[in-house]
Amino acid sequence: MTDFASDSILVLVTVTNDGQLATSAAGLLAAATSVGTPIALVVATPEQAVGAAAEAARLGATTVIVVEDARVSSVLSVPIVDALCLAWDLMNPDAVLIANSIEGRDVAGRVAARRRSSLAADAVGVSRDDEGVLVHHSVYGGSYDILSATSTGSIVVTVRMGAITAHAEPQPLVIERLRHAPSNKSAATIESFTPAPAQSSRPELRGAATVVSGGRGLGSLANFALVEQLADSLGAAIGASRAAVDAGYVQQSCQVGQTGVSVSPQLYIALGISGAIQHRAGMQTAKTIVAINKDADAPIFDIADFGVVGDVFTVVPQLIEALEAKKKQ
Amino acid sequence: MKIIVLMKEVPDTYGERKLDPETGIADRAASDAVLDEINERALEFALAHADRNPDTEVVVLTMAPDSATASLRKGLAMGAHSAVHIADPAIVGADYGVTAEVLSAAITRLGFDLVIAGNQSTDGASGILPAMIAETLDLPQLTNLTEISLDDSIVRGTRATDEGVMTVSAALPAVISVTEALAEARFPSFKGILAAKKKPYEMISLSDLNITIDDLSVPRSILIAVAEKPPRQAGVKVDDQGDAGQLIAEFLISNLLA
Ligand SMILES: Cc1cc2nc3c(=O)[nH]c(=O)nc-3n(C[C@H](O)[C@H](O)[C@H](O)COP(=O)(O)OP(=O)(O)OC[C@H]3O[C@@H](n4cnc5c(N)ncnc54)[C@H](O)[C@@H]3O)c2cc1C
Ligand SMILES: Nc1ncnc2c1ncn2[C@@H]1O[C@H](COP(=O)(O)O)[C@@H](O)[C@H]1O
Numbered sequence: 001m002t003d004f005a006s007d008s009i010l011v012l013v014t015v016t017n018d019g020q021l022a023t024s025a026a027g028l029l030a031a032a033t034s035v036g037t038p039i040a041l042v043v044a045t046p047e048q049a050v051g052a053a054a055e056a057a058r059l060g061a062t063t064v065i066v067v068e069d070a071r072v073s074s075v076l077s078v079p080i081v082d083a084l085c086l087a088w089d090l091m092n093p094d095a096v097l098i099a100n101s102i103e104g105r106d107v108a109g110r111v112a113a114r115r116r117s118s119l120a121a122d123a124v125g126v127s128r129d130d131e132g133v134l135v136h137h138s139v140y141g142g143s144y145d146i147l148s149a150t151s152t153g154s155i156v157v158t159v160r161m162g163a164i165t166a167h168a169e170p171q172p173l174v175i176e177r178l179r180h181a182p183s184n185k186s187a188a189t190i191e192s193f194t195p196a197p198a199q200s201s202r203p204e205l206r207g208a209a210t211v212v213s214g215g216r217g218l219g220s221l222a223n224f225a226l227v228e229q230l231a232d233s234l235g236a237a238i239g240a241s242r243a244a245v246d247a248g249y250v251q252q253s254c255q256v257g258q259t260g261v262s263v264s265p266q267l268y269i270a271l272g273i274s275g276a277i278q279h280r281a282g283m284q285t286a287k288t289i290v291a292i293n294k295d296a297d298a299p300i301f302d303i304a305d306f307g308v309v310g311d312v313f314t315v316v317p318q319l320i321e322a323l324e325a326k327k328k329q
Numbered sequence: 330m331k332i333i334v335l336m337k338e339v340p341d342t343y344g345e346r347k348l349d350p351e352t353g354i355a356d357r358a359a360s361d362a363v364l365d366e367i368n369e370r371a372l373e374f375a376l377a378h379a380d381r382n383p384d385t386e387v388v389v390l391t392m393a394p395d396s397a398t399a400s401l402r403k404g405l406a407m408g409a410h411s412a413v414h415i416a417d418p419a420i421v422g423a424d425y426g427v428t429a430e431v432l433s434a435a436i437t438r439l440g441f442d443l444v445i446a447g448n449q450s451t452d453g454a455s456g457i458l459p460a461m462i463a464e465t466l467d468l469p470q471l472t473n474l475t476e477i478s479l480d481d482s483i484v485r486g487t488r489a490t491d492e493g494v495m496t497v498s499a500a501l502p503a504v505i506s507v508t509e510a511l512a513e514a515r516f517p518s519f520k521g522i523l524a525a526k527k528k529p530y531e532m533i534s535l536s537d538l539n540i541t542i543d544d545l546s547v548p549r550s551i552l553i554a555v556a557e558k559p560p561r562q563a564g565v566k567v568d569d570q571g572d573a574g575q576l577i578a579e580f581l582i583s584n585l586l587a
Contacts, residue, residue, distance in 0.1 A: 016492050076497055077460065077470065101491045102456075102473045109460030110470075112425065118548040119425045121455030134553060140346045140452075145556045146353055153548035158455070161491075188469040188499040191485075195493040210586070234587055242509075252489065252510065258342055258451055259367070259509055267586045278342050284561055288586060290577060296568070303561040306580045310569025318574025323587055326578065 004063070004091035007036035009133075012043075012084060012098045012107065013056050017073075017195050019048035021055045023204060024099035027164035029060040032097055035128040038168065039091060040064045043072055043083040053175050060168025065090075065176045077103070078187035079180075081110040086178055088115060093154055095126065095133045100158035108158045110185075118150035124163040133157075141258070141281025160262065162206025196253070205237040205254060210267045211283070213239030213256055216247060217272020217293065217312060224249040226316050227271055233323045239263065239283075241273045257282035271312045275300025292316065330481060330501075331386045332375045333436055335446040335458070336404055338397040339365045342451050353552040354422045355452060357396065364400045367447030369407070369514035371507045375445055376408045376515065378479055386410050388439060392420060392431050398530075405525035406517030413439065417534045419542055424550035427542050429461035434538040436466065443484060444504040448473045459506040469499035475510035 009032035014022040025040075032038035040061035042052045046068045053064040067083035084107065088096065096111065098104040100122050112119035125136035135157050137146040149155070205211065212234060214227035224244070231238050239256040240249065256263055258278035268286035273279060275291070275298055283289070284303050291304040292315050301307040308315055340346040340360040347359035372389065379385035389404035391397055392415040401412045415435055420427060436444055449456035456472070463470035474486035484505060485498040517525070535541065567573060581587035 022492070081464075100455075102488075103490055103492075105456045106460040106470060106472055109425075109429075109457040110464040112457075113429055113461040113464035116426065116547060118550045119457060119461075120550060121425070121453060121457050139454075140348070143346070143558055143560075144348050145554075145558060146348075147553040147555075148353075149551055149553050151549045151551050152546070155548070155550075158457070185464070186467050186469045186499075188471045188497045188503070191496040191498055193493055193495045234581075252508075253491075258454075259449065262454075267581070277344075281342070288584065289561075290580070292573075292577075296566075301566050302563050304566070305564035306577060307564070307566040308569055308573040308577060309566065310573045315569055315573045315577070318572075319577050320574075322575050322578030323581075326582060326587070 004039065005037035008039050008091040008093045009036040010084070010087055010091065010093040010096045011038055011040045011061065012080070012096070012104070013040045013052070014099060014101070014103060015042060015044040015048055015052045017193060019051055021052055021059070022099065022101070024101060024161050025056065026059045026167055028097045028099060028159055029056070030166035030168045031126050031159060031164050033060050033168040035126050035133055036094055037062055039093070041067070041084060041087045043067045043069055043080045045070050045072065054173050057173040058170045060171055062171050063174045063176055065178055067178050067180050069180050073193070074190050076188040076190055077106045077110060078183065078185050080107050081114065082181060082183045083178070084111050085114055086181055088154070095154060096156045098156065098158050100160050104158055108156050112156040115154070117154050117156055119156045120148050121158050123157050123159045126157065138285065142285035162204070162263070165207055202231060203235070203237045205239055205261055205263060208237035208263065208265055210234050210236035211239045211256070211263055211265045212236045212269045212271065213241065213273060214244055214249065214271045215241035215273030216243035218244065218249060221249050226312065230269065230271070230316055230320055233320050241279050270300050271316060273300055274298045275303065330382065330384065330442045331388065331440060332378070332443045332445060333388045333390050333439060333441045334368065334372045334375050334404070334409065335432065335444065336368045336372070336389045336391045336401060337365050337447070337450050338362045338391065338393050338400040339450055339452040346452070348555055350555050350557065352422060353555040357394070362397065362400065364403055365447055365450050367449070367507065367509060370509060370511045371445045371447055372404055372407060372409060373512055373514040374477060374507060379408070388413060390432065390435060390439070391415070392423070392428060394421070402525055402530070403517060405528045405530070406521040407515055408521060411529040411531070413531045413533065415533050415538070419535055425455070425457050425461060426547070426549065429458060429465055431535065431538065431540060432458070433462050433465040434540055435533070436462065438538065442501045443479070446504065446506045448506045448508045456506070459504050463504040468502055468504050470504045471497045471499055472506040474505055474507050477505065477507070
């Protein structure tokens with residue numbers, strides 16, 4: 001049995017339905033590497049475990065703990081929580097890093113409750129001082145930076161997806177297999193799962209360098225194609241306001257804002273979005289903001305680096321044309 | 330069926346929200362406090378179930394300062410049958426561990442078939458509590474539901490995850506959390522507001538729940554530092570004179586953004 005370093009950081013890497021690691025794994029392992037010795041935990045069906053472990057090592061895990069459990073596809077959260085607690089007891093980590101995804105939150109909450117540890121949610125980074133691991137948060141739409149820690153013991157941290165873009169050096173694959181010890185805690189049954197349609201060639205919204213978002217001003221599902229055209233011209237991800245999601249122009253996973261995704265891209269372009277405070281909460285930390293809106297008083301202009309008072313249906317096609325012309329030069 | 334809806338009062342997202350620079354706790358004086366919208370949707374689901382099934386009892390539960398009374402009364406005015414409000418000076422600035430422990434104890438004391446929470450609170454965006462409560466009470470958790478079907482013994486729902494769409498189910502009792510895909514809440518009627526005044530509203534403290542939270546050996550989240558960032562400034566704003574698309578392209582290219 002391996003001896004684990006005293007500065008071990010346990011990282012839950014999520015295995016998706018098709019056996020790949022979720023895109024959050026790279027950032028989590030990079031964050032762990034920056035504050036200690038990164039140990040990944042893979043909980044997967046036997047067919048998927050080895051491939052996922054190799055990928056975790058490539059992303060920087062010095063040891064990959066593998067727990068094979070066929071229940072992961074039929075029992076919600078609890079098999080992963082059981083495995084995480086088993087790994088925790090082996091190494092007594094300084095911190096446990098988990099993606100702030102829908103699945104990750106549930107696992108983090110259960111693990112923190114079971115181990116009675118501190119929990120820090122929606123971190124945008126981690127660092128270390130003499131006393132231990134520090135957790136960085138960005139709250140109220142990026143208006144405040146907060147630093148938190150635990151009074152004592154290990155801390156469970158959920159890390160905002162896309163917030164950490166660093167990569168750790170690949171490590172040789174060292175696998176530690178653990179025999180599962182099911183807790184038999186009550187859990188929900190997964191009756192069926194339909195994977196989201198395969199990602200297009202567009203970048204993921206979280207972590208994208210450029211985001212083009214559309215709002216109610218687009219007026220219809222058909223018109224929303226204009227947002228996609230500009231996004232494709234810039235190699236950007238697609239975002240939206242809640243009003244555009246509610247109107248059915250685009251799926252909910254594209255929603256930017258208070259109750260959607262928080263993004264901090266290099267460039268954010270808002271098309272036909274008024275800039276309600278809840279929308280701004282999800283994008284005002286972008287490096288550069290460009291907005292096009294018919295209404296000169298739209299609040300989006302208060303935070304735009306370059307604002308155009310105009311009609312998206314005339315301005316955007318001209319913009320796309322100019323960008324395409326530039327590419328041909 | 331007895332349904333407990335977990336209600337949280339939060340700083341109004343329509344206003345400017347402030348943190349106390351010393352404690353990092355929400356500065357309640359700086360902004361209006363409202364019921365979190367997602368909790369109103371959760372309550373709406375419970376009330377709609379009660380409309381169809383008259384033997385349903387709906388209790389709203391919060392852990393909050395005394396001042397949250399008006400928010401919880403709104404839940405009663407919308408149609409909840411009773412309210413339980415845990416208030417105690419000791420829980421100011423409580424972390425997730427304390428919050429989960431206290432709410433779990435209150436839930437156990439009340440008795441229930443189903444606990445409904447919001448998927449995430451707008452002042453934390455953590456979405457942690459439903460799973461913590463489920464673990465503490467040894468219950469299944471079905472979080473982030475976009476559709477729910479509920480009968481006397483089973484709750485089933487559609488769950489939007491980051492990787493796809495799941496159908497999940499569990500026998501009651503269970504904890505669920507809902508997303509904003511659920512219907513918007515009803516407004517309290519005038520009759521509802523009057524009726525709310527006569528409904529049971531129980532204030533309880535930690536000693537009523539037999540909880541003490543001053544054990545220093547228990548790990549707690551602590552705040553190390555808070556820094557307010559300067560607000561963003563507006564840049565250039567131009568009226569489209571027929572060349573705005575061209576101007577944006579030039580702006581992007583000169584800033585190496587395209
Ligand atoms: C608790 C809570 C959470 C919320 N969370 C979010 C969230 O996560 N994300 C979010 O976005 N919102 C959120 N909202 C909603 C938010 O308050 C706004 O309702 C929403 O952002 C408005 O979307 P919009 O800007 O697309 O629509 P509108 O406010 O209707 O604005 C449409 C804009 O398009 C412009 N326009 C119309 N036609 C054209 C044209 N041809 N060319 C150019 N401009 C045009 C109009 O001038 C207008 O400014 C939340 C609200 C609450 C209460
Ligand atoms: N203090 C509280 N009192 C009652 N319910 C709460 C409290 N805090 C959180 N909740 C519930 O838990 C949900 C998720 O909260 P959170 O984990 O903080 O994002 C909220 O929408 C509420 O339903």
